[in-house]
Amino acid sequence: MLPTPLKERLSHSIGPVLSTQALGGGCIHHAQRIDTHKGSYFFKWNQQNHLDNFEVEAKGLELLGKTKALQVPEVLAVVDVPPYAGLLMEFIDPGNRNIPFWEALGRGLAALHRHTQPTFGLDHNNYIGALPQSNTRHDRWGNFFIEERLLPQLNMPQARRYVTGELRKRFDRLFDALEGFFPDEPPALLHGDLWGGNLLASIEGLPVLIDPAVYYGHREAELAFMGLFDGHPDAFYSAYQEAYPVSSGWRERLDIYNLYPLLVHVNLFGQGYVASVERILKRF
Numbered sequence: 001m002l003p004t005p006l007k008e009r010l011s012h013s014i015g016p017v018l019s020t021q022a023l024g025g026g027c028i029h030h031a032q033r034i035d036t037h038k039g040s041y042f043f044k045w046n047q048q049n050h051l052d053n054f055e056v057e058a059k060g061l062e063l064l065g066k067t068k069a070l071q072v073p074e075v076l077a078v079v080d081v082p083p084y085a086g087l088l089m090e091f092i093d094p095g096n097r098n099i100p101f102w103e104a105l106g107r108g109l110a111a112l113h114r115h116t117q118p119t120f121g122l123d124h125n126n127y128i129g130a131l132p133q134s135n136t137r138h139d140r141w142g143n144f145f146i147e148e149r150l151l152p153q154l155n156m157p158q159a160r161r162y163v164t165g166e167l168r169k170r171f172d173r174l175f176d177a178l179e180g181f182f183p184d185e186p187p188a189l190l191h192g193d194l195w196g197g198n199l200l201a202s203i204e205g206l207p208v209l210i211d212p213a214v215y216y217g218h219r220e221a222e223l224a225f226m227g228l229f230d231g232h233p234d235a236f237y238s239a240y241q242e243a244y245p246v247s248s249g250w251r252e253r254l255d256i257y258n259l260y261p262l263l264v265h266v267n268l269f270g271q272g273y274v275a276s277v278e279r280i281l282k283r284f
Helices: 004-014 048-067 099-113 141-154 157-162 165-177 219-229 234-243 250-257 259-269 271-283
Strands: 019-022 030-036 039-047 075-081 084-090 126-128 131-133 188-190 199-201 207-209 215-217
Touching: 004 030, 004 039, 004 075, 004 084, 039 048, 039 075, 048 075, 048 084, 048 099, 048 126, 048 188, 099 188, 099 207, 099 219, 099 234, 131 259, 141 157, 141 165, 141 215, 141 259, 157 259, 165 271, 188 219, 215 219, 219 250, 219 259, 250 259, 250 271, 259 271
Parallel strands: none
Antiparallel strands: 019 030, 030 039, 039 084, 075 084, 126 131, 188 215, 199 207
16 A cells, blocks of 8 residues: 555645555565556655665666667656655566567667776666666676676575585686687676566567666677576567677687576575586586
């Protein structure tokens, strides 16, 4: 149920709230559809200590939106009403994921990844799910990947509990072996958390990106994360490759990139993901 202070604040900007509907799909914040005489809106909210989460999410969506590569919901307001905070956006009416949808995603993601800057990282830190994500800039992807992605996750309490002994030694050996492992490419603007739940289909059947964890990284990391939990049709990969071909052998490198999201899942959900981490380290 939408708390009264939030309902009153929203009424000032979008008109009196006629109805609300709780929406699923998230495990961190409350999510609701808000209906007014002006139309329908999407609103996510939580306690005020999550204000920074909403502020950097808004910045991430705006950064993605400026590229015009793929659609993102329009950010309407970051709401700060003690003891609550929230993020108000346009509501995306759902459509179908058909072959044209996947082709448009492939072309659009390739266009997004062509947006670059001189260094890997970002001018601010943000979040991956509920966890902080450091985006300190580096000139080399390998250094960024180790120091801003893998090591921060390995040093969190859950990982320190489960990734110990020989498994931690395997990480140290991997770090030594990563020099020259990744293809030399310019930093690419990434969504950063592009699993199936953060990808919508609009009523027009076009892809829409939500809940980003943006930074400039190696674009193969995005493709790896996309395939970690979700399968995608050949139409997606064909469209992406046609628009922005990936270096040969990219599929063999994907598991290394996925050590990051797997460690995130270890820290969020526990020991169940450690076996996948161990399997990858044994391969390399």
